[in-house]
Amino acid sequence: xSHSDDNPGKVTQAQAEDAVRVLLEWAGExxxxxxxxxxxxxxxxxxxxxxxxxxxxxxxxxxRTFEEVAGYDEMIVLRDIEFESHxxxxxxxxxxxxxxxxxxxxxxxGISKLARVVDVYARRFQVQEKMTAQIAQCIxxxxxxxxxxxxxxxxxxxxxxxxxxKRGVIMVTSKMLGTFHDDARTRAEFLRFIETGHGKR
Numbered sequence: 076x077s078h079s080d081d082n083p084g085k086v087t088q089a090q091a092e093d094a095v096r097v098l099l100e101w102a103g104e105x106x107x108x109x110x111x112x113x114x115x116x117x118x119x120x121x122x123x124x125x126x127x128x129x130x131x132x133x134x135x136x137x138x139r140t141f142e143e144v145a146g147y148d149e150m151i152v153l154r155d156i157e158f159e160s161h162x163x164x165x166x167x168x169x170x171x172x173x174x175x176x177x178x179x180x181x182x183x184x185g186i187s188k189l190a191r192v193v194d195v196y197a198r199r200f201q202v203q204e205k206m207t208a209q210i211a212q213c214i215x216x217x218x219x220x221x222x223x224x225x226x227x228x229x230x231x232x233x234x235x236x237x238x239x240x241k242r243g244v245i246m247v248t249s250k251m252l253g254t255f256h257d258d259a260r261t262r263a264e265f266l267r268f269i270e271t272g273h274g275k276r
Contacts, residue, residue: 222253
């Protein structure tokens with residue numbers, strides 16, 4: 076999506092608003108009635124926000140790293156990163172939390188940057204399995220740590236508000252790279268961190 080209506084080959088703001096009017100009419104509504112007059116504009120604005128991840132490169136957030144960490148080479152974990160996404164099958168919301176961990180190999184990144192990487196991928200049409208893998212691979216490719224671990228839990232409105240209508244169901248996905256994939260003890264330590272908030276048994 077483009078912020079300009081002048082880019083050739085791009086959908087314009089006016090076209091997006093017209094599409095919303097078509098959907099309203101298809102659903103049985105009158106898009107010209109007072110309560111719906113500004114709805115197409117509001118929906119288009121909301122889509123700019125919900126899908127702003129297409130305008131961002133998550134790798135840029137990881138570009139600035141720190142090497143003066145007094146030799147710290149133990150696990151770094153960021154728990155409970157809340158995210159909002161939309162499934163690419165029904166365009167329905169996915170609301171959940173992500174947990175990200177990595178084993179640095181000489182350089183670390185500001186913790187807010189890990190949350191931003193999650194946000195960038197979440198603010199696109201997604202399949203949770205793909206999003207989980209994308210987050211992990213991005214961190215691995217840019218930071219080149221000894222390992223990356225990502226666990227994502229999400230509630231899918233395409234399952235809770237349509238179809239089988241099963242509320243309270245959480246889908247959990249994980250991606251383990253490097254040491255987290257190869258070493259069961261390292262993987263178990265990460266899972267303890269995200270379950271209890273500390274590494275104690």
